[in-house]
Amino acid sequence: MSARIRPLPGILALGWVIAMAVALLTLPALRIAPNRLVVGTPVYGLEVFGWWVAAILASGALCVGLLVAATTRRRALVALGFLALCAILLALGLGAGAAHRMVGQPPAARASLGAGIWSAAALLSFTMGFAVQASRIAGLGLFVPVLLLAILGTAGHLGAFDSLSLAVEYAARREAVNEAVLQHLGLAGGAVLLGIAGAVLLSLWRRGQGLVAILVGGVQVIPAVALLGALVALVSGLLRLVPSLRDIGLSALGAGPALIGIAAYLLLPLWRGLATALRAPDPASLDAATGLGLTRSQILWRLRLPLGAPILVGALRVAAVQSLGLATLGALIGAGGLGRIVFDGMAQFAPDLILLGAIPIVALSLGAERGLSLAEDAARLRLRA
């Protein structure tokens, strides 16, 4: 592989610098409010960061400049490092700015993040994504966000963001959030396992593949809220018919129907992936294997599954991301998870509480997407070797 990389188009870089300046200088960086429910008065970037804002803008511009000129991997990596530094400076500056402004305020007062900061964060992460792509180092797309999270997490632990509303909200319900993350992972993971079991069973039914295709495709058309609602009714009816099912832990509201409902949507990607993966070896190698006297199960384990591995991991990636998203709705039927925090926030009309639930959902989905696509690439590379 050559070291030459694809540079960032100049026009995009110019747009980036202008958008960044607009975000940091003219949109509110923070909003200071007397309590968590009202929209606060805006505080702009220059007031929060002082002249640091110029340093952040300048180094941001330098980075995109490097990416425009980027013809080597080293330049891309330098740009990436500086961008990460910008992000850290921005976060620490915000924490300090908020702390400065919260001095002497009543305890209910809140400093929440403004539109300018969200835009700046989006711009930064977009460019960092570009730099990661340009560096062409596998795994960097997962490593950099994890490293950034670790640094910011440590800073947060040391109290750097204690004055920001999100941190206040988290401190107030640390236990609940941590438990919700675990529940969410359990729900999503359980549904993936159930979906895999279902997909394997469905693909064993050779004669009925046409019908299976119609059914698993049809499920996708049903809105998730509707399917979950109908499942609650069906499961409670089933429990009335066969009360002994309660003894094995099934109940009309809770994790049971949520797992079934989420898994139903995962059947399509998993079943389709399984079918495609099993067909991955070409007929000639299958003939050769049969000729060598391999049994059907040996062909499955030694030929079909290894050759189909990248496709299987790809299907798993799609299913995992879907599952993490759908698990949010589980909270509607009492299955808990991060959805509960989001819905609590909606019920209280508290934006920071909504964010407190939404940010981990998005982070988990992105993490699963990145992690499994790395695994997919690795499986593909191993095949080629």
Added chain:
Amino acid sequence: MTLIKRVRPALGLGLTGLALGAVSLPPVAIRLAEALGEPPRRALDLHRLSELAWQHLQLAGTGFILVALAGIAFGILATRDFAAAARPAIDSIAAGAQAVPPVVVVALALPVLGFGGPPTLLALVAYGVMPVLRGTVGGIQAVSPDALDAARAVGLTKAQILTRVELPLAWPVILEALRTALVLAVATAAVGALAGASTLGTPIIAGLQNQNTVPMLQGAAATAALAFLGDAALILVAGMLRR
């Protein structure tokens, strides 16, 4: 291919939709709930049900039309020569957007836009544009270079190549993306009930909260019916437009 053959998939979807629609009717839903052993409760009357269905249809329909127009337009722009450099950016934004489930978009739009239809419509458009854009870009990029060379050789202008070669050849892929977007629109409108939009999701959410199975079943069946019927209608219209 004859018209009948092209629209045949719509038949099964349409029949499923009609069956589900029938389940949502008050007498049927009450019988069904009784069969499930539920105590007989008051059902949503036909008037209220059709009102909710109409509002659901308006919200999802408006959102879908906006999504289709914006998605296809941006998709065409993204495949023009001048935008070649921006294509990887579009891809990564689309991949990122996929990681945000529709219910989270609805939730995040709530503090910005307030209760009711608007946050739902915004969520619906923001969320649905990406699959259509991606489908359009994918479909146009999959058009074989030979076909484009041939079109250029016979002297077609760029606009003619777009309307006579690229879009017709990409259409099956775009249609698939539009179907996904339509189903997504119906589903997001249902989730919008959480943000106070009055749709068929409303009886589902309310029924879940006060353990009232009959309206919940009605809402669920009617929402699903709307999704199936919409999907069938889209296939039908697409089949008839393509002579």
